[in-house]
Structures are given as structure tokens and as C-alpha cells.
Amino acid sequence: MNFSCVQFLVFLTLISSSLGALQVIRDLIEFNVAGHPVLHKTQNWSFDPDVGKRRSRQYEELNGVLGEKAIERLGLGIDGYDRERLAKQQARDEGHLGGVDYLTP
Template sequence: MNKIIIISLCALLLHQEAKAQTGPIAGFIRTNLIGHPVIHDKASWVFDPDVAIKRRRQFISLHGDKGEKLIERLGLGIDGRDEERLEEQRKRDEGHLGGLNFYLP
């Protein structure tokens, strides 16, 4: 049993050496201590921190001040029955204070 484990470990080590074309010590250092070269690549993104301020007016006109229109539209679904659901919800909420029954008898 021990011989099989040793042989398979040696085969794995030889396979990694042939694949990486570096020694086992260099491969260990590269993968565990330094890290792969992909980790050290520099990346840059175009980022505008003021874009939220610029788009706030557009969001409010589309979705309401706190997103109430957006939440309502998400609750209506996308299967083409949104008008029916909106009508049902308005009937359900008629006479309620914000949809709550707590303050009504």
C-alpha cells in the first residue's frame, strides 16, 4: 500500500515538473509564497465617483424618491398580467393606511 502511494506521488511530481518546466522547489515557491503571475497583474477601471449624483434625478423620475414605483413594478411580474395584478392590489389596499389594518377597526 505504501509503495503505491509513493509511486503515485512521484508520478504526480514528475508530471508537475514536466508541465511547469521548473523544479519542485521553484513551483512550490511560485504557487504558495509569491503567487501566480496573474495575481500580480495590474488592472484599471474607469470610475466616476460623482455618477450617482448625476443620475439621481433620472432614478427619481423613473422609480420614485425611495424606489416605491420600482418595488411596485417588481411585485407586478413580467408575464403580461401586470395590469390585472395592479388592479387586484389596489382593491386589496383600498381604505387601508399604507396597506396596514392596524389602525382600522
């Protein structure tokens, strides 16, 4: 059986298209039914459940017991004008307690 170049190219095209179809079917089954192979890998993470208790002292020193220092820092911004904003806020809040002027009756 002699194959001409055209017949050989047709044969290769048919083989490659059938292999491509098989690849598509395999991908559909693998990724939609069985799940991506990365999902089936086993991972090990070192986890210490008591680290939060140990780090709470550091958090309270840095941010305050309830995070009030962190909230204040966020309100002052990060653009380098934090001292100017703090001075404006202190001038605005002078004589007020919780939004109420406690110096007047």
C-alpha cells in the same frame, strides 16, 4: 557509450518525471507563495466619483425618490400578468391606508 532503446526510454522517463516534479514544485511556489500571476498585473479603471450625483435624477424619475416604484414593479412580477395583479392589489387596498381601514371609526 551506446544506449539501447530500453535504456533510452528509461532515461527519457526519468528526465520527464524529474521535470514533472520540478514543475509541481514551481507551481506550488508560484501559486501558493507568490500568488497567481494575474494578481500582479496592473489595471487601470476610469472612475468618476460624481456620476452617482448626476444619475440620481434619472433613478428618482424611474424608481421614485426612495425606490417605491421599483418595489411596486418587483411586486407586480415579470410574467406579463402585471396589470391583473395591479388591479387585484388596488381592489384589495381600496379604503385602506397602511393596512388600517380609515373609513370606519
